[in-house]
Amino acid sequence: MGEEQLLQEKIQQICASPGASNFGDVLVVGGGISGIQAALDLATAGFKVYMVEKAPSIGGHMAQLDKTFPTNDCSM
Amino acid sequence: MQYPDVFNQEISLNKAVHIYFPQAIPLVAYIDESCLYLKENKCQICVGVCKNNAIDLKQAPVTKDLNVGAVILAAGFEPYDPKVRAEYHYGEFQNVITSMDFERLLSSTGPYSGEILRTSDKKHPHKLAWIQCVGSRQVIEGGNSYCSAVCCTYAQKHVILTKDHDADAECTIFHNDIRSYGKDFERFYDRTNNLPGVRFIRSYTSIVKEDPVTKNVTIRYSTPDDGVKEEEFDMVVLSIGLNPPVGAQETAQKFGIELTAHQYCKLNPANPMETNRRGIFVSGGFQGPIDIPESVFSASGAGSQIGELLDYRRGKLSIERVYPEERDVSAEEPRIGVFVCHCGANIGRVVNVPDTVEYCKTLPYVVHAQEQLFSCATNSAKEITDVTKEKGLNRVVVAACSLRTLEPLFRDTVREAGINQYYFEMPNIREHNSWVHSKEKEVATEKARDLIRMGVARACSLEALQEFELPVNKAALVVGGGVAGMSCSLSIANQGHEVYLLEKDSDLGGITRRVHSTLDGMDVQEYLQDLKRKIYQHPLIHVYTNAVITDATGYVGNFVTTVKSSRGVAEIKHGAAVIAIGADLSTPDEYLYGEDDRVMTHLELEERIHAGDEKVANAESVVMIQCVGCRNEDRNYCSRICCSESIKNALKLKEINPEMDIYILFRDVRTYGLKEDYYREAASKDIRFIRYEENDKPVVEPGESDEGKPVLKVTVTDFVLGNKIELDADVLALAAAIVPSEETNKLAGQFKVVLSPDGFFKEAHVKLRPVEFNTEGVYLCGLAHYPKFLQETINQAYGAAGRVLTLLSHDIVIASGSVCQVDEKKCMGCGACASVCTYGSLAVQETRQGKKVTVNPVLCKGCGLCNAKCPTGAIQLKHFTDDQITSQIDAMVAE
């Protein structure tokens, strides 16, 4: 219990300190469909997420696909 | 200067300054390495042209330090590069392309705007061939020994789409087993196979030559009937497999994680999202060659485990959006602002946008109209907000693309300006106009006017709507106490939520109780006991055994489920429900099953091997028949796990007695993904694989061996040799179909969810929403969704937990304001509306004024069927009322 309080205080301290803009909960490496899903879920569930992607856009290989099987839905 | 466009697989050209692709996020132009300035320190024309001074050619990479509590590695995969094997002639023969190239050809944003054209002469190919397993299932230098798991089905997709483009196209797929192991894949295969002019040929191939004049490509292959043949094709598509992501080793080193021999992330078999380093998780293609749904739910699953780890700091760093107070404009006369989007060149190159803007200014109630290059760009959205405030607009019309994608963004923009978000209308002048009329500029401009005029008319009659804030009960109900249900429960409970876990049996474990090992050697029973212990010990998990659901009511965030169990009758209130009821094993009705005790299912064989059954251990010869009771007319699907299950049993038997004769009679060996290596191992250990066809099944009869020993005589046609062979079996194992649980239909009715054609539960979207239902607040995992392996089940169970947490971590859930409402005075109580509402949102009630309908807006999904059925217009779907639609129709002809 005390440990948790300590942690919380520590987090708040770090948040308040200069340069805190680089403090987050999760780093997601890759902005393809899997990375996007993970980032969205985590952000929705209350976490601050950083995502890094090597291409100029997120979307990964799925964005290159025309349609997806077996429904032939648009992959965009 | 133009350079090969990487996004279009370098088939088309692009400038150094460009937008990555039309739907890129962020949708901004960037400069790539082909820039003359970056290469040779010259040009710089762009800097001068850009009015906003947005270009900084001296920008240098910066290193940023991020402090985070956990990491997800979702580095994806890399398409196999066929250039490493000269025999494919990729890059040499112009009309040999890869499947990724073909994807871009098919796409309307692709190099030829969706036309399939040959590289050599830009003509439509008529005769196409696909070569499967390029870079996969090959133990050669530069190849991968595993199966890439997606190529069979994507090639079928290519064929269907090719036939859509050109119904007369002749399509040939050269393959070695069609691996339609996924949900609805078998039907997809049938659909492809039944198209005219489509051939599936089971043969190894080689690309022989390119015709110097026509540039056609000749393929050599063989068939049992005709022997070796050569055939010419207009275009050859290489179905390339999946490689580990580029830089996998570097990533591994940086993060201190281990890789497998295949250079994928090394996974914990009991928790495939976990790496060897605590706090670092893996999802998607870096786990191994997997399809999109697995990539999606492993991501949600990794997210859920991070939620377990970091629950103590949830919400501490997140920022709540604060919107300005909403201005009540209901009494004001409409003041409409119209923003016409160029969408780069997408609209602007076809529709005369400046003229259209001038036209907008002449429309009634329009007080502002302007053009924007990309309305969805951050600065443009801000401009909309600013102008709305400045000019006191009370309606906003953005004429741009499909509202399916961007309506949420613009609603947000409108909210930022202090206007109710439903005062927004979005005529689609891209998909519905500039894209389809790209060659008729004048007509397109006229149509843009029509569409905007209709939009403006509708905007006048829009009303402010309030969304519903429903409280969220923080508990979850998990139906089914197998591995899926237990894993999911555990992850939810570890994030501080009460979980009610229902099991119809007297004990937890489900079908996994009968499984003893996995192909990669995990002790399943030990894992299961450990999991059960964790469940029983968890203070937040309440287990109900012998449980039967007698009633289920409520809606997202507020379900009430009545359960009869060993604990008596309980009424459970919960915010989310997870359906994880697993599946059953069918009982075969052929091959003497149930008549002869030497005949058993594959699962029974596994149990008997594990129990040390002497009859099995001492057998001289074991025959296994695959696809028993599935891949047929009644059950047109593949049970996915049986090929691997039989190979697992066969390998175990070979461990016991290497001399044992083992025959696996199969239709296609579907050891997809990394399981392929075990298939190879089995073949190398002299386990014999004999293919049979659906219309020529093996025949089993009791008989005697040459030595006079009583055996089962199994007769099967060998397609390679073309003759009948007779096998003597001491044990016959049948790969019986996995079938939906008996409870499926009842539960579907109770939770108002739907089933797929094969009778398994149907997820909201096969690719993108694989662990949830369209019915909000209800989730899905495990075999209830479709047969799958333990590892996939664990991925999916955590995935469902991750999705559940996106709901339960909030105190409220927002429901759309576009729901129906009843004007009681006009209601004649006929009940026509209630009879068509499958959501149970409407009820006819007796009042002093006779029968009247009442709406429970929380259950309404806004389909509007009731509205169309109502004779008097008493029930109206808000945001799509008769008045709003009629005003649009009237405006259509106003000119």
Added chain:
Amino acid sequence: MCSGRVDMAHVLRAFSKGMDGVFIGGCHFNDCNYSTGGNYHALNMTLLTKKIMEHIGLNPERLRMRVMSGSEGNLYAEHVNDFNKKIKEIGPFAVSEGIDKEELISRVEKVLKLVPYIKVMMNEKLRVPQVNPEDPEECDKYFTSEEIDKLFNEKISYYIEPDKCQACMTCARRCPVGAVISAKGQVHVIDQEKCIRCGNCIAGCPPRFSAIKKIEAGEPVPPPLPEGERTVVRKGKEKAEVS
């Protein structure tokens, strides 16, 4: 919103504006986005509207429904182009029908007013998804011309018998379309133009009065009492009660 939201009134509204054709696009059958099967409802509505169009001399081919999925842009374009071609073949509204444009519009408008009545009478058949959409013949036969003739030519009516009406206002309150002309102490009268024949008035009229009569199709509705002569003649027994 679902294709099942498309109201017959929307379709007729477009024709009443002289539109040459109306196209309804929905999801593939048995692949419902909402899981309500609303596209079957759209189909039923389309089939009925086509028969009604035929009845008033408007070429039913001017209305068409086709199904496609959100990903089948090509198919959508194909369907629309095909429909466009068909409409061009048919020619402009009213011209190819050989009917004066104003006359045809007024016929459409007349039906438009009857939409509530049509829905009351046809609700049962509009609702049930029992036609096989793949079978054009079955679709064509789902609603018959005889049925439509009967619908338009044999309308039943409701009539308030002046000598029985005690001006209790119940029927007026129950009428969903405000078709009952009522005032305190005045015999109520049903505006036959507004009436949608739902029968709510007859169900609402207190049994001790039983003032409303159903008049079978083909029989004339007696003219209403002239205004000024509508004062209620109280029955002895009820008198005390009412006053």
